[in-house]
Amino acid sequence: MPVYVGLIRAIGPATHARMSMLQLREACARAGLADVASVGNTGNLIFGSEASLVEARTLVQSAVRSFGLDNEVFLRRPVDMLAVIKANPFPAAAADRPHEVGVCSFHVAPDWAPVLSDYDGPEQLAIVGTHLVVAYPAGLAGSRLQIEKRLGATMTQRNWRVFAGLAERAASFGTTS
Template identity: 30%
Template sequence: MPRYVAFFASMNVGGNRLTMAELREALERAELEDIETVVASGNVLFSYDDRPTDGLSEMLAFIVKDHFRFETFAAVRNAAEVRAAIENNPFRDTGEEKLVHTLFLDGEVDEEGFAKLLADHEGRGPERIAKGPRCLYIDYAEGVGTSRLTGDFIERRIGTRGTARNMRSLQRILDKMEE
């Protein structure tokens, strides 16, 4: 059975708090197998029938809404997609691994949205941004916490939701997926 990771957004922030044990229990009821959480920030590894990751994203978001009563987005990727997110990130060799991120999206970014993001961000900070398949690559050169390139800023310009993970977290997740 294929192994997947779900990168949940908006989990354990604001009022959307739940333990990873609660989430794991809800996912087990949905017949996901070999469930394992990695870091308590909404990274869930699981095995499930081979299927497109888009459908799994919708299913997991529904489970969270149904069981915990809040909206979330789950970017589901298989091991090959996580590996590609690491290897294809153009900033991974020139930025710090804790500052270089992949922002996993719930769809493709069109050229118009990406151009708007770049134009609106120009002069706002030192971050570098590149487009990938169902993702953006970002180097938060001076830190994520102080950056003006926030998730809301990005989502308003590209018209799609996302959730980011840094290179260190992605490598740790990929290592676990390939065990």
């Protein structure tokens, strides 16, 4: 059975008041997803489904909406995530400061030109498949990169450690259904 990683955008204390990760797992299971596991408390799911990526995303999105939330859901296949980890465009930063390397996930690859053609840093940028990997030398909080505004595309971002952990866990994830 295919395995997917769900990355739910902007999950935090305000959303936890309306939807716990346990409630989300249960809603996803009721929607027909198999062996739903949440990783951490910030909207990361791993699950199995015979549905296509688009159909599975719709199921998770509906589960989130059932709590009155409109947080956007991004789905990834473990193989695509592992390709980003293998490419590792910023190995020193990923090893020394993994919390300052972000992996941005989009629904589809945007036109990368607006972010790559005229941006002069200080962040370092690399494209791997449909992902944008960003090394933030001064930390994420101080960045003025404005990725979504530059690209005109919605995304969600996970730091290198979290993204790599999800990729590795999903790659070894077995479903019982």
